[in-house]
Amino acid sequence: MSSLEGVLAVWWREVVVYTREKERAISSVVTPLIWLFAFGAGLGASISVAGLNYQSFIFPGILAMNVLFTSMFYGMYVVWDKKLDVLKEILIAPQPRWVAFSGKVLGGLTICAIQATILMAVGALFMGIEITPLSYLSALAGALLFGMGSASLGLFIGAKLNSPDSFSLVMSFVMWPLFLTSGALYPIEHLPAYLQVLVHVNPMAYGVDLVRGALLNAWTYGPLLDAGVLLAFGALFFWLGKSAFEKMNLG
């Protein structure tokens, strides 16, 4: 009972802090819009993909990208909390460590949901993407299914890191590779074999596929395989992240 209340308390804290950190909230919505309107519309002027205009084609991919970057940075943010004693105050409470971890994951997912909703509203209003209540909900579910894994991954990395200096390394070696080999920006059918292998082992590819399928009804793997892979990815990193939180030593 009190554990559940603890999870909700941490979740509430994360969401309130997010709504008050204007810079973070604004930049995390502006970045995908630049991708959509500068990159998507720019390249879309010369090409179209799979019978769709390019901007529409990458829309689900950019949505997934936003989930990836938002949730991972959100997770890695615990490094800052560690620098001060903010995290200690939460971890010293008479609650098992999974409580703080779960509250953080829930907080990250809520932030991703808010941003995905804003993006889909922009897509429907300004990009002519047809969004029904059903497609909205299934795209949101797909985004959050992927977000569970990526938020956990971010928290896992954040728990292991001792200083924010390594953020750029994580961006170079984890975030950009995941994004660029996810099929977010191009269809994967015609890729060279080595790149196809990279895409198939990338959990984000299944997230992109699920969101794209939900919004544009264009599938590569199909909803079942997507959901299965994402669940496995989420469960694995949820467990790893939780264990990392349990081992975290705070002086």
Added chain:
Amino acid sequence: MKSISYDTAPGRETHMSIQIRNLTKSFGKLTAVDRLSLDIEKGEIFGLLGPNGAGKTTLLSMLAVLMTPTSGTATVDGNDIVKAPLAVRKCIGMVFQGGSLDNLLTARENLQLHAKLYGVPMEVREQRIAEALELVELTSRANDRAGNFSGGMKRRLEIARALLHRPAVLFLDEPTVGLDPQTREHIWSYIKKLARAEEMTIILTTHYMEEADLLCDRIALIDRGKIVALDTPDGLKRRMGGDRVKLGCAKACSAAMLARIKKFPFVKSVSQEDGQLVLVVNNAPKHLQKLLKIVGDVEEVHVLPASLNEVFLQYTGREIRDESAEADMQAMVSGPGRHR
């Protein structure tokens, strides 16, 4: 919880709040806390006094189960810190050295978060928050964000927060470090008020002599992870034996002169350091004239009244803010254990 603690701690030990037995914490080669044993009674204000890097915060971190000991153990309100960490967490409150408030949350929201995490029952939550804010005189600022508070207000809010779940033991890690003298006195008065109002054991670390002297019932002098002296503030000063008098003599003292000085009943000890005569003297102001008559011409005279600083110097051979202690702390920060 109480009944368990009585079962495991029979007899007179039930009025012990904290029992530490051979507690040790090493970070690689550095031993921050070294086979330390200590009993602290219920309701005591207990001071851990020592220079930075002496091991005070490490000791506190282990008692607050933020860190696991390398060896040895301790009980807090009857709960073993190794075997029952959750039970320990329930009965302690902690005010950290660094900032631990959520700057984007209001004072009230910070307290609400804490109350929820500590399972303070819903029915009493708002009332306790109101009382805590009242105690530290922040009621009128309850809905302002903590980020807008001054250092002293933040510390007061942190103290209020640590009290919400009515801990049996309150840890204050350097409660007034970095605060201006006026604010410091303010915080001291809150701590005293608390100790009187609640039947709480308060353990504070400090490297301010004045703070330890003023607040604490008993003080443990800690140096390099060990307790070098343990007594009441007055007891510690009495052990010092008296005031220190330093005389810068114009000429070197002869052996005969030293022998005559030693014969005075009020002189506890005499030694020579760098051409200076260093004496420990009872009631120095009264007897100074007699000493000067024997020594003759002096270039300078220093009289240092008995203080905890002197006690510390006597027990450890160094000042409380010694450079080498700072270096120890640097080693700890960069050491493999990642101590803060």
